[in-house]
Amino acid sequence: MAGKIKIRVNERTHEVDAAPDTPLLYVLAGDLQLQGPRFGCGLAQCGSCSVLLDGAEIRSCVTPVSAVEGKSITTLEGLPAWYAKRHKLRKAPALHPVQQAMIDEQAVQCGYCFNGMIVQAAELLSKTPQPTDAEIRTAMNGHLCRCGSYPRVIQAIQRASRAMAAEIGGPAEEVAEEIDATEVAR
């Protein structure tokens, strides 16, 4: 049943020997020994296993590995490089601004859910660079935390939003759109 499947994770291609219906999570955590995505419910209810698939957050615990062939997966470990590439930074930072903000806000308690929190927040800020409190809550609503860290996670996302604005002035695409709009207006 098992066969070779090629998947692209954090800008590297891996050939894994797995049954096509194997959830992506077991390949990432088992075969590739990544520590970002982790088991939480296996039911797509909690967000513990979140990764980005072509820049959009998905639940790897219910996504068959065969469904992601030819697509680009980014895990928690790959977020700094993903961020740098999107914004054409010369060098990837040690941490994605959301990760740094979680440290700065001391937002973590047990921290097990923070893989999903950070991955989802990174996606949010890539699309909505200056989210309102309500936008943050809506975007993050599918991620559970047993420790009750939500208030500090919200603060950390706001902090990351400010840090990103200072560093790059918003996401790459939207900066480009603004320039286009300005040119049209002229």
Add this chain to the structure above:
Amino acid sequence: MSKLASSAKPGTRLPRRDFLKAGGALVIGFSSAGLISNALLAQGPPIARGPDPKQIDTWLAIHSDNTATVYIGYVELGQGSTTSLLQVSAEELDLDMSQVRTVRLDTDLTPNQGGTYSSSSIARGSPAIRTAAAEARQALLEMASKKLDAPVESMTVSKGVVSTRFSGKTVTYGELIGDKRFNLAFTGKAPLKPVADYKLVGTSPARNDIPGKVSGTYVYLQHVRLPGMWHGRVVRPRGQGAYGAGAKVATLDENSLSHIPGARVVRKGDFVGVVAEREWDAVRAARDLKITWDMPATLPGSDGLYAAMRADKTADHVVLERGDISPAFASAAHVASGEYHGAYQAHAPFGPNGALADVTPDSALVICSTQDVYATRNTLAGILGLPPQKVRVQYYEGSGTYGHSCYDDVAQAAAILSQLAGKPVRLQFMRWDEHGWDLYGPAHVGEVRAAADANGKIVAYQYDGWHQNWSAVETSQQLALGTPASEWRLGAAQQVNPGCCGAMYEIPNLRLVNHQVPGLGYLKGAWLRSPLDLAFAFASEQTIDELARQAGTDAYEFRRRNIKDDRWLGVLDAAAKAANWRPAPPAANVSKEKIVRGRGIGLGTHLTSYGGAVAEIEVDRETGKVAVKHMYGAIDAGLAVNPAFIENQISGQLVQATSRMLLEEVTFSKTNVTSLDWNSYPILRFEECPEVTAVCVQRLDQRSTGAGEEVMAAAAGAIGNAFFDATGVHISEFPLTPARVLAALSRG
């Protein structure tokens, strides 16, 4: 009675040289992916029976590079207590935070300080760690005295560099002893640094585990792998039945796994599991195995729970009594009373528990997330038929457990799987295993009566509480060995708690009675963060507010009038001040609008410390939906070693208490539990999360006490009172689901 054996005497200590070597191998042997090296496993069977607590070397080691390793007997559960305990030791040693570290708990390496329970890491853990550090510092200064040829009194230490005012000469701790043994008996007699001289304790350095946790390098239990291991899953009915009633395998068809050639079924008694080399094969095998179970329909069911508890034959005793309540009630101006109910609630750790085990005929290594490595080792030894000293238990942090979730059950199950399979096994509980086979926080029925005189002084108080004790035998052991179900010896945390039921008030006539419901026949129960306290405070504090209403007095003012204790007043004032409390009697402005607003105040604690809270809520009178808008909480935990950690704990408690008051309820039929995932057992989400304001009341002159659960009860009381303030109705049962709210409003 596994936990009661936790004070098992530690035996011989590992020789220091081996101790350091083993410590080194442990650190090096775990790669970032959590793979344990063969070198570590090749060290042979476990040698030690727990290091000797009467030796300084058991508590700390000073290294050549002028850093220290502190051996701590308390586990990190995400509260930051490891960092706090390092602060305490660095303070006494005059090191800075970058110079101290610790190792993970291991029955071969770390001292037996008992379990990490009751938010006691700082209260019970810090005295020994502090004293040992002070004693080591004294020994180091004596060594420095010889080296520098100057009296000890002339010396000062900064960052582990000893200098004397008599010369420009200095020497470091590392130069004095670097990686050698102190070989000193731990007497506990060294003078401690005066609190006034503290530089580190009372400040808030950042937690040392957070950078790894946000970057993905921190190794959780769920990341650990053993060489040559297989993956295991347990196969159980979906949802436990009555404790003690058992689940019997009726039919089992091993051929049903013929489509998964890599998977094997293992069975011992009614304990059934599967193992496979690939994890997904184990998951599929557990899912696809054809098995049927006999489970008796002996539970009361969620709907009949409280009536069954009240009707059951209970073991009753008076917890606390003073004065004579009968005449006091008879002559009082105001009397309030009510019966209140609180549901079974689940620990529901965000990541289900897991464990790894490598069991051979004469030894065992078990890696798990237990709150007490020594107690877990003793129980495992009995189950495996090995002497305790042949069982080594190592702790890895899992996700926040908030009490006795399935960490022991999963450790036992992994050990049994490994023993049966003859291989190292990594076992991950699935979501339904954890939700369905938890040791739930017990349900509670409280009957409260309180009375005040015409001046608003509380004159009489009575609390009768019905609930079960904690279950002592884990499911794996019961299924595999047929061990009969039994319960704990009754302790302070399993009975009516004065800290939530009246003790904060000056009440001349008071009677607290505990009615212990027999646990067999109900769900398994154990401690869940601030055990039973939410139910106590929900009942008691609403009764106090009813007295305040009858007396026409503001709820905050009414409490002030009835409290003398400075520390209770402190948290009451801190919570009220944070919330900008404006006086008005409870439920003075009830309207008939669709959305009504209310605020409530509450007091309570677990076994130590002091908690006060204010809740601001909205109730939708048409849908019955309650929204908690803002929670304010204050804890006085004596000397706060790291006030920022306590603030973070308060913040988390306010959110978790909101979740438990609004949403959380274990549901069950007459046969089994039916709340098995996050849809059937919802917890609070971002969109429902209140704003929170946390206040840590610093008391430099008081010994440190717990802060990990001590505002949960106050928050529960405050939410109950806010509901009363908003609607004029006392809500008698939590969680405050829309159906319960609508029923309460229609009753009026």
